[in-house]
Amino acid sequence: MYNGKMNKDLSVYLGVSKGKPLNWNPKQEKNPHLITVGGSGSGKTETLKAIMLELKKSKVSSLILDFHNDFKIFADNLVQIDKATLHPLEVQINEKPLDVCYKVSKMIANVFVLGDVQEAIIREAIKVFYIKSGIKDLKKENDGTIELMPFSYFRDIIFDTPIQNQGVPKLLAKISVLFDVDLFMNADGTSISLDTIIKNLSVIELLKFPTDEVKALVADLLLKKLINFLYIKGKSEDYWLYVVIDEAHRMMYPGSPVELLLRESRKYGVGIILASQRPTDFSETILANAGTIIAFQESLDKDAVFLSKQLRIPKVNFQKLKTSGLGYCLFSSKDEAEKVQITSVKDRKEYQEIAKNFDEEERSDYFNKELKRIKKEKDRYNNLEESNKKQEIKIKELEKEISLINGTLERKEYLINKHDIETKSQQKEIIRLSHENGKLTEKLELRDEKIEKLEKKLKK
Ligand SMILES: Nc1ncnc2c1ncn2[C@@H]1O[C@H](COP(=O)(O)OP(=O)(O)OP(=O)(O)O)[C@@H](O)[C@H]1O
Numbered sequence: 366m367y368n369g370k371m372n373k374d375l376s377v378y379l380g381v382s383k384g385k386p387l388n389w390n391p392k393q394e395k396n397p398h399l400i401t402v403g404g405s406g407s408g409k410t411e412t413l414k415a416i417m418l419e420l421k422k423s424k425v426s427s428l429i430l431d432f433h434n435d436f437k438i439f440a441d442n443l444v445q446i447d448k449a450t451l452h453p454l455e456v457q458i459n460e461k462p463l464d465v466c467y468k469v470s471k472m473i474a475n476v477f478v479l480g481d482v483q484e485a486i487i488r489e490a491i492k493v494f495y496i497k498s499g500i501k502d503l504k505k506e507n508d509g510t511i512e513l514m515p516f517s518y519f520r521d522i523i524f525d526t527p528i529q530n531q532g533v534p535k536l537l538a539k540i541s542v543l544f545d546v547d548l549f550m551n552a553d554g555t556s557i558s559l560d561t562i563i564k565n566l567s568v569i570e571l572l573k574f575p576t577d578e579v580k581a582l583v584a585d586l587l588l589k590k591l592i593n594f595l596y597i598k599g600k601s602e603d604y605w606l607y608v609v610i611d612e613a614h615r616m617m618y619p620g621s622p623v624e625l626l627l628r629e630s631r632k633y634g635v636g637i638i639l640a641s642q643r644p645t646d647f648s649e650t651i652l653a654n655a656g657t658i659i660a661f662q663e664s665l666d667k668d669a670v671f672l673s674k675q676l677r678i679p680k681v682n683f684q685k686l687k688t689s690g691l692g693y694c695l696f697s698s699k700d701e702a703e704k705v706q707i708t709s710v711k712d713r714k715e716y717q718e719i720a721k722n723f724d725e726e727e728r729s730d731y732f733n734k735e736l737k738r739i740k741k742e743k744d745r746y747n748n749l750e751e752s753n754k755k756q757e758i759k760i761k762e763l764e765k766e767i768s769l770i771n772g773t774l775e776r777k778e779y780l781i782n783k784h785d786i787e788t789k790s791q792q793k794e795i796i797r798l799s800h801e802n803g804k805l806t807e808k809l810e811l812r813d814e815k816i817e818k819l820e821k822k823l824k825k
Pocket residue numbers: 403404405406407408409410411412642689690691706707708709
């Protein structure tokens with residue numbers, strides 16, 4: 366079991382540089398982040414796999430957003446996220462609905478390449494969705510009382526949007542795939558929790574979602590969840606988690622969760638490992654601030670020029686690299702980039718053993734248990750609601766019954782069993798109904814604690 370803290374001397378063997386082993390020591394750099402760039406087939410995914418193997422060996426918790434089932438084999442906790450539920454408009458504790466509205470509309474606009482008007486329609490529709498869910502003040506933080514309507518209602522809300530223009534059918538055509546995704550469509554109040562997701566080395570399987578857009582959106586939503594989780598958890602000197610994203614280009618846009626994590630996650634003890642084909646996917650500020658950069662072959666002149674500036678070596682150096690996994694590594698603690706041949710994961714000692722022992726069923730164990738627990742919770746919640754409804758009906762019947770009695774003031778008290786949905790406990794409730802000549806004049810619902818207070822008062 367991992368202890369949730371990164372070994373202070375974590376040292377990740379990367380490969381060979383000038384005949385000597387080259388290691389990455391995150392604690393020695395200005396931040397724990399690592400960015401790798403390079404053209405197709407240049408060795409990015411292999412590098413990330415090799416790093417995953419080393420993190421696994423060092424028992425460092427990681428969260429891998431896996432778009433192509435490249436990293437499954439390293440998982441301690443395999444998260445088949447498509448089997449869970451995630452409400453895209455979920456407002457977590459401490460979040461303000463209006464902030465979520467802006468963030469999520471931006472995410473949707475980015476992945477589906479929407480125009481400004483279309484983004485505005487989404488934004489307004491989210492506001493309407495919240496208001497219809499009973500939220501009165503969109504600027505007030507969720508204190509745990511927000512309960513959203515199922516996500517499936519969102520389509521109709523977009524359709525009825527007051528911004529009347531031709532854009533709506535076009536917009537719905539663009540984003541319609543969202544309404545085919547069970548992860549979203551089955552989401553009512555309950556969404557998958559991060560406790561399930563972050564467990565030793567967790568691999569989130571995104572391959573099964575229908576399109577790249579949906580995969581990117583799910584990944585973005587999870588990172589948004591993570592950011593809020595970090596704010597609540599608080600700052601940490603110890604690095605305790607790595608977030609790993611191969612092919613991160615789709616998730617890099619101004620104000621994206623990845624960008625925010627790159628800027629802020631260090632303070633919370635979280636490092637980010639990213640790979641992308643084009644260095645220009647990252648802003649100059651991000652690259653200039655990365656603790657570690659590994660750059661492989663880039664044949665495009667523009668990209669090579671960009672890298673040359675960042676790593677301070679001639680652009681031809683990047684164009685000349687012909688071997689996969691051969692590249693330049695720049696650590697923030699050093700002045701010059703070092704040429705390195707990354708040692709492929711297959712040539713690392715423990716790899717064969719990990720591959721041999723991989724058992725998908727077993728690695729999905731924790732997640733499956735969690736899915737069962739969530740289902741049970743949902744059923745229980747539904748049962749409690751059901752039985753409370755029955756009690757409500759009973760009260761209505763009593764009211765009716767009392768209204769049939771003619772005569773002077775009379776008071777009747779009834780003991781009712783109610784279920785507190787939050788605490789899932791049974792609560793005794795006394796319903797006091799008073800009537801005068803068939804008219805209900807008073808209806809009091811007394812909860813347990815009130816009953817006690819009343820008793821105390823009477824004793825005095
Ligand atoms: N360090 C390495 N040592 C030996 N072979 C390597 C190394 N890195 C990559 N290769 C070989 O090159 C192939 C392509 O590498 P990889 O999949 O890592 O490329 P990539 O940069 O992720 O490309 P893409 O952007 O298309 O995903 C690998 O399947 C492997 O055969």
